[in-house]
Amino acid sequence: MLAVVGLLVxxxxxxxxxxxxxxxxxSVAPLPRLxxxxxxxxxDYRGKxxxxxxxxxxxxxxxxxxxxxxxxxxxxxxxxxxxxxxxTQDLSSDGREFVARYGLSYPQLHxxxxxxxxxxxxxGVPESYxxxxxxxxxxxxxxPVSDEYLRDEVVPLLPDAKS
Amino acid sequence: MRARLAIAALTALVVLALPAGxxxxxxxxxxxxIEREVMCPVCxxxxxxxxxxxxQREKAxxxxxxxxxxxxEQIKDALVAEYGEEVLALPEGxxxxxxxxxxxxxxxxxxxxxxxxxVRKWRQASRSPERSEPAAGPSDEDSKRLDEDLAxxxx
Numbered sequence: 001m002l003a004v005v006g007l008l009v010x011x012x013x014x015x016x017x018x019x020x021x022x023x024x025x026x027s028v029a030p031l032p033r034l035x036x037x038x039x040x041x042x043x044d045y046r047g048k049x050x051x052x053x054x055x056x057x058x059x060x061x062x063x064x065x066x067x068x069x070x071x072x073x074x075x076x077x078x079x080x081x082x083x084x085x086x087x088t089q090d091l092s093s094d095g096r097e098f099v100a101r102y103g104l105s106y107p108q109l110h111x112x113x114x115x116x117x118x119x120x121x122x123x124g125v126p127e128s129y130x131x132x133x134x135x136x137x138x139x140x141x142x143x144p145v146s147d148e149y150l151r152d153e154v155v156p157l158l159p160d161a162k163s
Numbered sequence: 164m165r166a167r168l169a170i171a172a173l174t175a176l177v178v179l180a181l182p183a184g185x186x187x188x189x190x191x192x193x194x195x196x197i198e199r200e201v202m203c204p205v206c207x208x209x210x211x212x213x214x215x216x217x218x219q220r221e222k223a224x225x226x227x228x229x230x231x232x233x234x235x236e237q238i239k240d241a242l243v244a245e246y247g248e249e250v251l252a253l254p255e256g257x258x259x260x261x262x263x264x265x266x267x268x269x270x271x272x273x274x275x276x277x278x279x280x281x282v283r284k285w286r287q288a289s290r291s292p293e294r295s296e297p298a299a300g301p302s303d304e305d306s307k308r309l310d311e312d313l314a315x316x317x318x
Contacts, residue, residue: 056217058216089204089246091221092245093218093224096216112244112245112247113246113247113250114204152176
């Protein structure tokens with residue numbers, strides 16, 4: 001009986017995850033790259049501002065925000081900033097097709113089992129987390145980001161950013 | 164002659180069509196089986212019960228693999244490679260997931276042993292001498308009162 005109760009508690013504890021809070025360190029666990037093989041991690045971009053964007057090819061709002069993210073990357077991506085896409089709970093082939101269809105040029109990782117999304121405590125897709133150069137979460141966007149949101153909320157935090 | 168040719172052609176068609184139909188039915192059975200044994204990771208339900216966009220993609224993925232000749236195990240392996248072990252509705256029998264199979268068996272065995280011991284103890288208790296002795300008769304006082312009552316009612 002104790003073993004059964006223990007298993008239930010373990011199951012509930014391992015499933016339940018709360019959203020990462022502002023100021024907390026973002027996960028740097030390595031994930032497979034969506035394209036090109038190998039693994040990548042948020043740690044690869046230490047020293048940069050990173051907009052971590054969780055998305056999936058089956059998610060309709062993700063399609064809406066993809067052009068805005070690509071345009072933002074084109075305008076601000078470089079030495080001090082990048083968007084980092086994390087394709088979560090999605091087939092990698094579908095994810096690659098999505099990247100090609102929307103011409104996304106920023107780096108992409110694959111979180112097939114959703115563990116990375118769980119570590120951030122996401123409740124769905126899309127969600128975006130702006131992480132500062134020290135790895136701390138500075139901004140959280142639940143739902144699709146728009147040009148206006150990126151301009152009004154993200155740009156003011158980026159050093160040397162031209163809006 | 165024409166009739167014979169027509170019959171021969173018809174027979175050939177039936178012979179060719181039958182295995183194709185059987186193969187189709189087998190493939191469908193296999194797809195249904197797989198959908199009963201894997202999860203829709205986003206919905207948290209069996210894939211066969213899920214209709215979400217992610218589930219539709221997963222079903223299409225399974226169908227593509229099955230059509231390309233992949234076996235049930237190969238398809239499940241491919242799903243695990245994409246979504247991780249959690250995609251399996253029935254956990255693999257290794258590591259921590261082994262407990263999903265072992266714990267119920269151990270619990271059942273413990274319950275059976277406890278029941279057997281309980282029954283044995285109960286049977287021993289029911290055979291014990293103090294229980295098998297006949298009940299003691301009425302006391303002298305009770306016998307006297309009984310006699311008086313019988314005499315009073317002339318019974």
